[in-house]
Amino acid sequence: MNTMLLHTVLVLMMQLSDAVIHSYAHRALIGYNLTVGIEAVTARPWYTYDPDTKTWGGFVPETLDIIAEETGMNLTVVPLRDGHTFDTFFRGLQEGAYDSQIYSSEMDYFFQPKFGLTLSQVFYQAYTTGVVRTTKDEKGIFAFVDPFKTDLWLATIGVVVLCSVMLLIFDHLATHPSTYGSETLNKEAPSKMLKSLSDVGGAFYHSWAMLLGGEDYQFLTWPSRVFRIAMLFFIVILTSTYTANLASFFTKSGVVLHGPASMSDLKQSVGCIKMPDYTGAFASVVGNLKTPPASWSVDYDYAARTQYCPDLLKIGEADIWLDSDVEQQNYVLNHCDDFTIVAAIKMIPQSVGLAYRSTNTTLMMRGHIDAAISWMVRQSPRYKSLLESEFGLGKVCNVKEVSDTEAIHLEEMVGVFIVLGALTCVALGAAVAERAFLPHMSPSGDNANATQEDILRALYKHNEELKAQNEAIQQQQDDIKMLLTTRSVHRGEPGLDKLMSFDEHTANLPEEQSAGVTLGSLNPKVTEVSPALIRFCEY
Numbered sequence: 399m400n401t402m403l404l405h406t407v408l409v410l411m412m413q414l415s416d417a418v419i420h421s422y423a424h425r426a427l428i429g430y431n432l433t434v435g436i437e438a439v440t441a442r443p444w445y446t447y448d449p450d451t452k453t454w455g456g457f458v459p460e461t462l463d464i465i466a467e468e469t470g471m472n473l474t475v476v477p478l479r480d481g482h483t484f485d486t487f488f489r490g491l492q493e494g495a496y497d498s499q500i501y502s503s504e505m506d507y508f509f510q511p512k513f514g515l516t517l518s519q520v521f522y523q524a525y526t527t528g529v530v531r532t533t534k535d536e537k538g539i540f541a542f543v544d545p546f547k548t549d550l551w552l553a554t555i556g557v558v559v560l561c562s563v564m565l566l567i568f569d570h571l572a573t574h575p576s577t578y579g580s581e582t583l584n585k586e587a588p589s590k591m592l593k594s595l596s597d598v599g600g601a602f603y604h605s606w607a608m609l610l611g612g613e614d615y616q617f618l619t620w621p622s623r624v625f626r627i628a629m630l631f632f633i634v635i636l637t638s639t640y641t642a643n644l645a646s647f648f649t650k651s652g653v654v655l656h657g658p659a660s661m662s663d664l665k666q667s668v669g670c671i672k673m674p675d676y677t678g679a680f681a682s683v684v685g686n687l688k689t690p691p692a693s694w695s696v697d698y699d700y701a702a703r704t705q706y707c708p709d710l711l712k713i714g715e716a717d718i719w720l721d722s723d724v725e726q727q728n729y730v731l732n733h734c735d736d737f738t739i740v741a742a743i744k745m746i747p748q749s750v751g752l753a754y755r756s757t758n759t760t761l762m763m764r765g766h767i768d769a770a771i772s773w774m775v776r777q778s779p780r781y782k783s784l785l786e787s788e789f790g791l792g793k794v795c796n797v798k799e800v801s802d803t804e805a806i807h808l809e810e811m812v813g814v815f816i817v818l819g820a821l822t823c824v825a826l827g828a829a830v831a832e833r834a835f836l837p838h839m840s841p842s843g844d845n846a847n848a849t850q851e852d853i854l855r856a857l858y859k860h861n862e863e864l865k866a867q868n869e870a871i872q873q874q875q876d877d878i879k880m881l882l883t884t885r886s887v888h889r890g891e892p893g894l895d896k897l898m899s900f901d902e903h904t905a906n907l908p909e910e911q912s913a914g915v916t917l918g919s920l921n922p923k924v925t926e927v928s929p930a931l932i933r934f935c936e937y
Contacts (some may be wrong), residue, residue, distance in 0.1 A: 530657030
């Protein structure tokens with residue numbers, strides 16, 4: 399006991415002299431030997447094996463080297479004996495073929511007992527995670543319809559049809575119905591059917607124009623204006639939602655997940671594991687499991703077992719590959735375009751450490767080895783470098799976010815349709831009541847409430863009147879020109895005879911009929927003659 403205390407004091411003094419922070423086990427096991435058994439296979443990223451040189455490389459051998467360097471002991475790695483099945487995995491250790499071997503907690507969890515072995519401090523904590531297949535989301539030429547589900551699109555089209563019907567109803571109930579289609583077409587329509595088709599087509603046009611923000615229909619009655627408010631409320635909510643979701647769809651990741659995205663989804667999925675011995679561990683969390691064929695022996699090529707599950711994902715026979723996170727991380731970094739790790743799926747911790755035979759020597763060494771492991775995990779720069787180089791920790795694929803934007807369902811916008819329906823019923827009831835009880839109330843063009851269409855109609859009527867007056871004036875000018883050509887001719891010539899016969903004709907008319915139409919018979923459109931023209935005729 400005094401010897402151990404003295405040794406510890408010497409170690410502390412050496413640490414201070416080196417000016418480097420180490421564990422209290424630094425060089426505490428100088429002169430001690432430890433043999434560690436590892437499978438003589440390549441199991442990336444844990445370890446690799448070169449059969450020619452019979453040496454190991456990778457994370458586990460490098461970690462053992464750090465522990466040996468910290469404690470000062472002589473550590474030798476030897477091939478694991480009878481380690482091809484879980485039933486015989488610890489046989490060589492029990493029989494003294496080596497002092498310790500690599501141990502993973504899932505073996506303890508699923509394959510009891512441990513045969514009376516002693517376990518070291520954990521030097522790495524792994525977890526079981528899931529990998530799914532990914533593909534690029536190629537946007538088609540109709541990608542603009544993706545923001546809404548089919549049910550919402552059909553409901554929107556139904557609203558447009560309803561709007562068209564409502565416009566026809568309001569037009570029929572209004573005292574002065576407006577026209578939806580071309581007024582000229584309606585006047586020249588060869589039948590009532592053609593006019594009706596024109597009205598229906600016009601109603602659909604105005605409904606779609608309203609939905610798309612190009613409204614040009616004039617709502618002349620207050621009931622129709624209430625309906626317009628309902629439609630505008632519906633349209634502003636619909637278009638705002640569509641526009642926002644459309645932007646999300648066009649700027650989203652462009653990656654599609656082909657598999658479960660959460661632990662709850664996992665229960666309805668087909669999983670794949672590379673070791674049939676672990677089937678019982680996943681039976682309660684996965685709907686169905688696939689494993690390599692029974693013909694594959696346990697010592698089959700580890701790389702082939704690792705590749706088995708990704709191959710099933712590619713051909714669609716499995717939805718998710720379940721394995722250690724470090725193994726999947728290493729694999730996915732080399733296949734970024736095809737696979738991704740699902741962050742929401744994480745279970746079954748896997749603690750990696752050393753298992754010892756319960757002897758006096760190993761029990762004494764265990765405390766120092768545990769101290770060295772604890773120091774290594776927390777402070778060793780070399781260990782942190784190993785995590786990055788061998789496991790790829792801290793590295794990510796340069797791919798897009800794999801989350802997807804949810805399309806909007808009809809039930810998520812039911813409130814909008816309720817408001818639309820309520821205001822439509824109010825507008826329809828008001829229109830019927832106005833028709834029944836206030837038949838003479840109608841919009842006019844000479845009041846403050848006149849709409850743009852009222853004003854345009856008044857202007858059109860006034861323009862027609864001005865056009866008729868202009869034609870009359872033009873005819874008067876033509877008559878004057880004709881008279882100027884005959885002013886040097888005496889009464890017996892044809893021109894004056896025409897004027898005289900005109901005068902005789904008007905003289906025989908009653909006074910109230912002949913007044914003001916001295917030259918009007920030259921053109922039926924002329925009803926008044928200017929004084930200058932009368933003086934010319936008298937001349």
